[in-house]
Amino acid sequence: MKLVLAFAALLLAACGARGTADIVVEKGWARATVAGQDSAAAYLTIVNRGGGDDRLLAVSVPRASMAMLHTSSMEDGIMRMRDMSDGLAVPGGATVALAPNGTHIMLSGLAAPLRQGEQIPATLRFAKAGTKDVMIKVEEASAQ
């Protein structure tokens, strides 16, 4: 009975989410760093299960003094990293992945190097969905 009710509640909730953003943030990871490396990149996947478009506006990561959304883009063989001051669009129904050589979260002002195995809490702020927490897992430096 409880299971049926729970299932029904889920179905109703899903119906109500049409036209709104229903964001899940998952698979957060970063590469380990060494002493002296002030910055690191973190990657994750954002799934917008709702029908409504949303936008990632900001990221905060207590482990670093600053966390910013950056994009790496190639032009004529030259890689340029730029601040995404307008945030990142997450259209309804879309899965947006932050991945190597593309969009990433740049963490700077690391008091101590990121160590393999560490779990780093991060909070993402979306225009519609509000704040979402995710754990960033630190992998070995040669992780892909």
Added chain:
Amino acid sequence: MSLKRVRLLLWVLVGLAAAGVAALLIYQRSVQTRTEQAIAVGGPFSLTDSNGLPFSSVKLAGKPFAIFFGFTHCPDVCPTTLARLARLRGQLGRGEDSFAIVFVTVDPERDGPQEVGRYTALFNTPVIGLTGTPAAIEQVKKQFGVFSQKVAQPNSDYSVDHTAATFLIGPDGKFVATIAPEEGDSAALAKLKRIIG
């Protein structure tokens, strides 16, 4: 026409033919020189290794190597490229000696010997980290046709836009190919096989 005239005419023709052949040979040689110059990427260089000691490219002679220009404050593309080269070298299955992986900083002001040494140690496989005086770095950049430019970032730090290709040099010290970040693994592996033979 007298025989004398005919002989003269024939000799003139021979002369013209010889001149023509000579001109053709000179032209061919000049085209070849221009072609060789156009693809003269690389060449000998002198930088500083992670122990602060002089590093001459002579140390790389006779062995193929993959050389990448980046900076240690680069959070995304540089670790990704070096990690990928390390992984591909493992996949080739010919050992860590099959080709050297060389990292040259385009940010010598922040990346001294200690910085490049610590950074290249991150990947759990031999990576040669090189730095140098800004002038020495500029010289090597020019030899490889590498562009780099500092760009201010909001957090009062700076990033460096830079050529992101990995240059593959054969055991004879000659440039063979580049691997671009967006190229797939199978294309990259095929190119690496060309330098390791």
